[in-house]
Structures are given as structure tokens and as C-alpha cells.
Amino acid sequence: MNRRDFLRASLGGAAAALSSGGASARPNLTPAPEAVGMLFDSTLCVGCKACVSACKEVNDMPPTVLGDDVQYDSARDLSHETLNVIKVYTNGQPITKDSVTDGFAFEKRSCMHCVDPGCVSVCPVTALIRHPVTGIVTYDAEVCIGCRTCMTGCPYNVPQFDYGNPWGMLYKCQMCNQKGVERIDKGGMTGCAESCPTGATLFGSRAALLEEARRRMTLQPGEIYNYPRGDVREPSSHHEKAVPHYQQHVWGEKEAGGTNVMHISSIPFDKLGMPPLGERSHVSISEGVQHTLYSYMALPAVVLGGLTWLVKRNTDDEGDDV
Amino acid sequence: MSHYQPLGGRVVTLPFVFLGVLALIGLYYLADRFINGMGAVTNLNGGFPWGIWVVYDIVVGTALACGGYALAVTVYIFNKGQYHPLIRPALLASLLGYGLGGLGAIIDMGRWWQFYNLFLPWQMNFNSVMLEVGLCVSAYIVVLMIEFLPTVLEKFKAEALLKKLNKVLFIVIALGVLLPTMHQSSLGTMLIAMGWKVHPLWQTLHLQPLLAVLTAFTMGFSIVVFEGSLSSVGFRRKPETHLLSGLGKIIVGLIATYLVIRFGEILVRGKLGLVFAGDLASLMFLIETALFVYPLVVLMSPRGRENARSLLFAAVSMLLAGTLYRFNAFLITLDPGPGYSYFPALPEIMVTVGLVAIEIMVFLFVVKTFPVMPREDHAPAPNV
Numbered sequence: 001m002n003r004r005d006f007l008r009a010s011l012g013g014a015a016a017a018l019s020s021g022g023a024s025a026r027p028n029l030t031p032a033p034e035a036v037g038m039l040f041d042s043t044l045c046v047g048c049k050a051c052v053s054a055c056k057e058v059n060d061m062p063p064t065v066l067g068d069d070v071q072y073d074s075a076r077d078l079s080h081e082t083l084n085v086i087k088v089y090t091n092g093q094p095i096t097k098d099s100v101t102d103g104f105a106f107e108k109r110s111c112m113h114c115v116d117p118g119c120v121s122v123c124p125v126t127a128l129i130r131h132p133v134t135g136i137v138t139y140d141a142e143v144c145i146g147c148r149t150c151m152t153g154c155p156y157n158v159p160q161f162d163y164g165n166p167w168g169m170l171y172k173c174q175m176c177n178q179k180g181v182e183r184i185d186k187g188g189m190t191g192c193a194e195s196c197p198t199g200a201t202l203f204g205s206r207a208a209l210l211e212e213a214r215r216r217m218t219l220q221p222g223e224i225y226n227y228p229r230g231d232v233r234e235p236s237s238h239h240e241k242a243v244p245h246y247q248q249h250v251w252g253e254k255e256a257g258g259t260n261v262m263h264i265s266s267i268p269f270d271k272l273g274m275p276p277l278g279e280r281s282h283v284s285i286s287e288g289v290q291h292t293l294y295s296y297m298a299l300p301a302v303v304l305g306g307l308t309w310l311v312k313r314n315t316d317d318e319g320d321d322v
Numbered sequence: 323m324s325h326y327q328p329l330g331g332r333v334v335t336l337p338f339v340f341l342g343v344l345a346l347i348g349l350y351y352l353a354d355r356f357i358n359g360m361g362a363v364t365n366l367n368g369g370f371p372w373g374i375w376v377v378y379d380i381v382v383g384t385a386l387a388c389g390g391y392a393l394a395v396t397v398y399i400f401n402k403g404q405y406h407p408l409i410r411p412a413l414l415a416s417l418l419g420y421g422l423g424g425l426g427a428i429i430d431m432g433r434w435w436q437f438y439n440l441f442l443p444w445q446m447n448f449n450s451v452m453l454e455v456g457l458c459v460s461a462y463i464v465v466l467m468i469e470f471l472p473t474v475l476e477k478f479k480a481e482a483l484l485k486k487l488n489k490v491l492f493i494v495i496a497l498g499v500l501l502p503t504m505h506q507s508s509l510g511t512m513l514i515a516m517g518w519k520v521h522p523l524w525q526t527l528h529l530q531p532l533l534a535v536l537t538a539f540t541m542g543f544s545i546v547v548f549e550g551s552l553s554s555v556g557f558r559r560k561p562e563t564h565l566l567s568g569l570g571k572i573i574v575g576l577i578a579t580y581l582v583i584r585f586g587e588i589l590v591r592g593k594l595g596l597v598f599a600g601d602l603a604s605l606m607f608l609i610e611t612a613l614f615v616y617p618l619v620v621l622m623s624p625r626g627r628e629n630a631r632s633l634l635f636a637a638v639s640m641l642l643a644g645t646l647y648r649f650n651a652f653l654i655t656l657d658p659g660p661g662y663s664y665f666p667a668l669p670e671i672m673v674t675v676g677l678v679a680i681e682i683m684v685f686l687f688v689v690k691t692f693p694v695m696p697r698e699d700h701a702p703a704p705n706v
Contacts, residue, residue: 145434152519
């Protein structure tokens with residue numbers, strides 16, 4: 001093989017590898033074996049924000065106060081002091097609950113605990129971990145370098161950095177199971193699910209929650225249903241209520257590989273601010289590209305070998321210095 | 323005798339003092355950042371965790387610093403020895419550009435005191451593209467230092483050491499070609515994981531690494547042409563137009579390849595409508611494309627390549643094109659959803675300006691006192 005052939009072959013190979021064909025991209029990750037999560041039913045939420053308050057209590061975070069409104073937490077969005085927030089959808093004259101036009105609805109925002117989490121995939125130092133059994137995504141500030149790649153890799157803009165503090169860190173919902181809280185490990189449930197008076201936020205295993213969500217899809221609007229509160233597997237109590245017009249869509253069943261926190265609603269999810277996601281997780285594509293190029297560092301090693309040979313040859317030819 | 327010589331002349335000139343003032347302003351706000359947190363000087367927020375410190379200092383800055391990489395490939399891989407005289411200034415600019423990138427990474431790191439976790443094998447996440455970028459850029463900065471070492475050894479007349487170094491330098495040079503190929507392509511791969519937030523015109527998925535490395539390479543050649551033209555004007559040196567015009571030819575090939583892939587992807591994925599949507603993204607795309615096409619047209623004709631002025635304009639256009647490509651993808655058309663917007667704060671801009679000023683000051687100092695510039699027969703006294 002002469003030099004020209006080698007160059008041509010290696011350039012072609014490099015281009016093919018860099019565009020990487022997509023052949024070796026991995027599929028989406030699948031749910032953890034005993035994945036736990038939550039189901040948020042927007043039609044049950046009355047916007048009382050007891051969950052916002054409870055979340056701050058459990059996680060030892062200050063209430064957010066805006067202006068003179070000091071009697072209740074007034075957080076508007078996720079931030080370094082708010083891991084869970086209730087947002088409102090309104091259209092026209094907000095008269096009818098759960099109506100797309102001239103209506104209003106409530107939507108919960110907190111970490112979705114993705115089945116194939118973007119934050120976990122992109123973090124260079126493994127500061128974010130998906131628990132192998134429960135699927136809970138937790139954060140370790142002790143190793144985090146603060147590069148904030150997780151924020152770019154999260155489809156829901158969940159991780160929030162504390163920019164106001166020179167020693168700031170990242171904040172995200174860890175399903176009340178971070179070190180020092182460990183509610184789930186101790187057999188408890190999340191603060192938000194526990195405090196929810198209507199069962200809009202339910203705790204449970206992902207499988208049981210998905211089953212409950214699918215059951216609600218099949219109910220006839222107007223029919224009376226006995227809604228559980230607390231943990232879907234052993235509800236603390238129930239209440240009866242007429243079934244609303246549900247969208248036939250469990251958000252988080254499939255989106256970008258699915259999530260452990262799922263939502264159902266009467267309002268289409270794009271109107272509730274959910275992102276435009278397909279079924280394929282983007283990190284499954286980026287990991288595919290990454291591992292095609294760097295599998296066992298084989299390709300870089302071969303290329304380096306070729307380059308070294310060429311450089312040696314070409315510098316010997318001329319007796320060059322740099 | 324070396325083929326290179328220091329330019330000589332006064333270091334502290336009026337432009338140098340002006341740069342010094344910019345540097346001081348930047349350092350002031352940098353201190354503010356470390357004392358009061360990033361929020362004190364930046365407009366970063368929950369939807370835009372990366373601002374100009376990442377997108378300019380690292381993503382664009384290291385691409386602008388690809389001159390050493392592009393020339394190393396030309397000289398050592400394609401064996402075009404005639405370009406050798408250009409390599410030292412290019413390496414110096416690369417070293418400084420990547421130094422700025424590394425510094426930019428540290429100041430942008432929210433928990434910078436824990437940066438070492440990046441280098442602990444048991445902390446590494448091999449799925450992370452950011453890990454690849456971090457390790458690879460760090461390694462390349464070391465490689466650039468070694469590649470530039472002969473200049474320093476020559477200055478201090480450490481000939482024995484220089485001889486030893488020259489014997490093993492070929493391995494370092496090979497690494498100096500491999501590493502930028504790796505991390506420059508990874509800077510593109512990073513956009514894949516950003517998913518739907520990246521505008522469809524820039525979300526090319528599997529093609530991201532190829533487009534990133536192609537533009538980095540083209541920017542590398544363009545910066546060599548730019549610096550070559552500029553230093554012949556600024557330092558009143560004989561222009562190296564004959565060398566630079568050859569690079570112009572390479573640039574034409576690279577831009578043509580880039581445009582074919584870029585538009586091919588848009589056509590195949592049916593995104594042509596977005597190009598003419600008449601919104602901000604389509605406007606930015608058209609400006610970006612025009613900046614790519616202009617150097618292609620100019621440099622295609624031998625007349626355009628051999629005219630120092632048109633060569634310089636073409637290079638500037640190409641640099642702007644590559645810069646805008648990255649800015650568009652990472653910031654300008656990035657849409658993390660309702661409620662989030664970003665424009666850099668003045669102190670944030672001044673930090674970047676200050677760091678670039680320091681970079682230029684060091685460049686001026688080194689070319690005047692170290693043997694970096696190619697020797698020429700009738701060098702008039704420099705007065706910049």
C-alpha cells in the first residue's frame with residue numbers, strides 16, 4: 001500500500017466513522033426492574049400547591065416569596081430552590097377546568113426520572129446516576145464539576161444550577177431518596193404524593209402506575225370512579241369523582257424511551273408545555289455515535305498508528321524540525 | 323541556523339497597552355464571578371446553561387485555534403513541506419486559543435474546585451461526549467506545549483535537549499493530528515444529546531461530528547491565511563501569498579464538501595421549507611450559508627486566490643461562517659422552550675473580551691521575543 005492509497009483509505013474510513021451510519025446506535029434503555037415513579041393526573045389537581053410546600057419541607061429548602069405574597073409558596077418555575085412546581089394553563093376566559101378553550105388546568109413540573117435519562121448519559125463524571133433497581137435518578141454534588149451538560153441534555157429543563165452562589169450546585173428532584181432523606185428505601189413515598197389531597201400525584205411502581213393510567217383511559221366520561229390517594233398499590237384512602245374526558249395519551253409511557261413519572265390530562269400535552277419528543281431518546285443516538293468512534297479506543301489507536309507512520313516518514317524525508 | 327527568528331522591537335506599544343486595559347476589565351469581572359457566583363456576571367439561566375463562555379471560548383475558540391492542526395495535517399501527513407514556514411505562528415496561535423478554551427472551561431465550571439474528577443478513572447462516564455471533549459482538549463493542550471517546545475529550547479539555546487526532542491517529536495505530531503479530529507468532531511456530537519432544543523436546520527444527528535470536524539478544519543486553514551495576511555500588513559513583512567493561495571485551494575475543496583453534505587441532509591430529511599420559513603432561524607441560516615459560499619466563489623478562481631486582499635476577505639468570511647454555524651446551533655436558534663431567553667450580560671462579554679485580549683498580548687510578546695516567524699531576507703523594522 002503506498003502513501004496515497006493509505007491516505008485515501010483512511011480518509012474514507014474516517015468520514016464513514018464520523019458520520020457513523022447509525023448502524024450501531026443502541027436502542028433506548030428499558031425501565032429498571034423495580035422502577036418506582038409517580039402518576040400525575042392533571043384533571044385531579046386543584047392547584048393547592050400542598051406538594052410544592054411538602055417538597056420544600058422534605059428537602060429542607062426555603063419557600064419562594066414573590067412580592068408581598070408571603071402566605072404561600074409562590075415559585076413560578078423550577079429553580080435552585082424549587083424541585084417541584086405547579087404551573088397553570090389558561091386560555092381565553094379561564095372559566096372551565098380542563099377545557100382547552102376558555103379553560104384552565106394545572107400541570108406539575110418536576111424531574112420525570114427518565115427511563116433513558118439524558119442527564120445521566122451526558123454527565124462526564126458520573127455525578128448523576130440512574131439507580132439500577134428503582135430507576136431513581138440521583139445527583140452527587142461531591143463529584144459534580146458544574147459543567148451543566150446535564151441541563152443541556154435534559155429534554156425537560158429539570159436540573160437547575162444555583163448561579164447566585166459561588167459554591168453553587170445542581171438541584172433536581174431525587175424522588176425523596178437522596179442520602180439523608182431515603183424515604184423510598186425506608187418504604188415510604190415521596191413528599192408530594194403523600195401530601196396530595198386529591199390523589200393527583202400518586203406514588204407507586206412504574207408498572208402499577210401505568211396500569212392505573214391505562215385503566216383511566218378506558219373509563220367513560222361522566223362515569224363515577226373511585227380515585228386512590230397516596231401509593232397506588234396500597235392507597236391510604238379513596239374518593240369518588242366523575243371521570244373527565246381524558247386525552248388518550250399517557251405521557252411518559254413512550255416519550256424518549258419513557259419516564260417513571262407519568263402524566264395524564266384532558267388538555268393535549270403540547271399545550272401544557274411538554275416538549276416535542278419522539279419515542280427515540282436522543283442520548284441513545286449520541287451514545288451510538290460516541291461508541292462507534294471510540295469502541296475500545298480501537299479506531300483512534302489504528303488512526304494514531306497510521307498517522308505516526310506518515311509523520312515519521314515525512315519528517316525523515318526532510319530532516320525537518322518543527 | 324534556524325529558519326525562524328524573533329521579530330524584535332518594543333513589546334509595550336500603544337495597541338499592547340489598549341489590550342492590557344481590556345484584560346484588566348475582564349479580570350475584574352472574573353474576580354466578581356469567583357467571589358459572588360456566576361449569576362453576578364452572566365445571564366445564564368435554567369434553559370440556557372451555556373452562554374458565550376462555552377460557545378465562544380470553547381466551541382468557537384478552539385475551532386479558530388485549529389490552524390496548528392490544519393497545517394500539521396498538510397505538512398506532516400500530506401507531506402507539503404513548502405508550508406513549513408507557516409507552522410510555528412500557527413502552533414503558537416493554536417496553543418493560545420486552546421489555552422483560552424481550557425481557561426474558559428474552568429471559569430465556566432460551576433464547581434471548578436472539583437474539576438479533577440474528570441481525570442479519575444473511576445468517576446469517568448464513557449457514555450459522555452463531554453468527557454471525551456474534556457480529556458481530549460486537556461491532552462491536546464499538553465501536545466501543543468510539546469510541539470511548541472522547540473521554539474523555546476531554540477531561544478534558550480538548549481541544543482542537546484532540542485536534538486533529543488526532535489527524535490521523538492513525530493509521535494507528538496501524530497497525536498496533534500489525532501486529538502483535534504477527536505474532540506472537534508465531539509463538539510458536534512454534543513448537539514445530538516441536546517435533542518429537540520437544537521433547531522432542525524442544525525440538528526443533523528449522525529452528521530454532527532462530520533460537519534463539526536469539516537468546519538473546524540476549514541476554519542483552521544482560514545485562520546492561517548488570516549494571520550498570514552494580517553502579519554504581513556501589521557508587521558510590514560513580505561506577504562506569503564504564494565503559500566496562502568495554495569491553502570485557498572484546500573479551503574475550496576473543504577467548503578464544497580461541507581455544503582454538499584449540509585444541503586444533502588436538509589434535502590433528504592425534507593427540511594428545505596425551514597430554510598425559507600422567513601423566521602430568525604431561516605435568516606441566520608441564509609447569512610451563514612452566504613458566508614460559506616462567498617469564500618468558495620472567490621477562491622475558486624486563481625485570480626481570487628492570488629490577490630492578497632481577496633484572499634484575506636475570503637478567509638474572514640470563512641471564519642465568520644464557521645463561527646456563526648456554531649453560534650447558531652448552540653445559542654442563537656437554540657430553543658429550550660417557553661420562558662427562557664439569553665443574551666450575554668456586558669460583564670460576561672467583557673470577561674471573554676479580556677481573555678482574548680490576553681491571548682493576543684501573549685502572541686505579540688512571544689513572536690517578538692521568540693523565534694516563531696519565518697526568517698526573511700529584507701525584514702524592515704517592525705513597529706506594531
